[in-house]
Amino acid sequence: MKPKTKKRLKKILFITCASIIVLIVLLHFFLGHIVKAAVETMVPRITGTPVKMESFSFSIFSGKARMRNFIIGNPEGYKTEYAFKLVELLVEVNMDTIFSKKLEIDEIKVNGVHVVYEAGIASSNIGDINANVSKFAGAGKAKEKAEKPAKEAKGEGRKIQVNDFYFNGAQLSLSAVLLQGVTTTIPINDIHLQGIGKNDEGVLIGDAADQIFGAVYREIGEASSGTKALKGFF
Template sequence: MKKILIALGVIAAIVVAGVAYLYSNLDSIIKTAVEESGSRVTKVEVTLGGVNLDLTNGKGGLENLQVGNPDGFKTDYAFALGGVNVAVDTSSINSDVITIKEVTVDGPKVIYELAGTKSNIATIQSNVDAFTKTVSSGGASDDSGGEGPKLVIENLYVRDGEVAVSADFLQGKKMGVPLPTIHLTNIGKDSGGATPAEVAAKVLSAVNQSVIKSVSSLDLKGMMEGAGQVLEGAGSAVKGGGEGLKGAAEEAGSKLKGLIGN
């Protein structure tokens, strides 16, 4: 009997130690999960600076979450999300569908880069869409949580964002425009919960549409025409060249309208 009690005591100590280790390392576990799953879903490098958790109150925060660029794009990143705050319904934590009351993304920075006939934002969205379709069709397992609890997000806000446009014709400069506030409600509610990949696809689609709308408001064609006019006035010796560049700018500006959204 004494040996049995000792054995049970050892097992209990191991379990307690395991739980203590899990709770003391939750931040690093979540950080690893976000980076690995995010990179797999988007097919670009996803990095996370840190995680802050308040398990008692069901609150958490992600710091310096950054989504890199696909191959062929030169800017430092596509998204730098800054601070992400999450409030969870603690009564749902042990259920099959976890309810998240609110997700707030404050001050995200987006670099909308044009390269050839594609943009980095649309390329990432295509990657996420392809991953979601593959998982839905049973072609691959969803390591990001498709086989675990699903999510319902009651409110998701993206606030105070900025979009910078980068393209070869800007010669290293960037043009900026504010990103309108995005508010999504009841993500996954009608389908009995959504996987993290499905949530990512929905959020990225909304951000992509908002970015396209913001970028479309920029007078990129006018800026290029202005560059042609500056060269036109540089002197009579180069006036003909200025006219030619102005015409090229007009043509490039027309083509640019077709690129917005790709």
């Protein structure tokens, strides 16, 4: 290789490496702002409600992501402050597995979830949000359901392992429009799941979600069962 060619090649490699480093630094410092803007712009189109997120951060060096104060507001006509609030979400990914067949998530912490169920005359805030989400999904949802079993039967999709999942400090509040925002609040038991997908292959993301949400729904069910005296009112 000619010296002149070597010099050009070194220059190209230097520029390429420098560009990659600059991109990594920019992502490290500005990714949170990009995600925040995207969430606050896109999610309201799905829920049909105001959505706010205080902050989001992710370190590509440590694999740690953090989201604070994610709030889904209410549809028009409801009196409570919001329908859903998440104080903090922490996720720690093992970056050594980012390109492997099985992505290893060391820890997921869900802190301070607050669900507010407000009964209206014909529906509820949660029911209306669910209807908005279903409307947004449209025909694509049916197509996804039709394709999902075939894909999962073949074991297609990224496999993951979640070493620890924590769900702490959650609350469920009940209200009605006639109460003008007054609520009855019930604590939800803390949850700690371990070793989700802890085998050679791991589990599909959907299967991991089923295990996690199944445990959360059970605890919410237990909490709400203690409000049977209010059933006739709501």
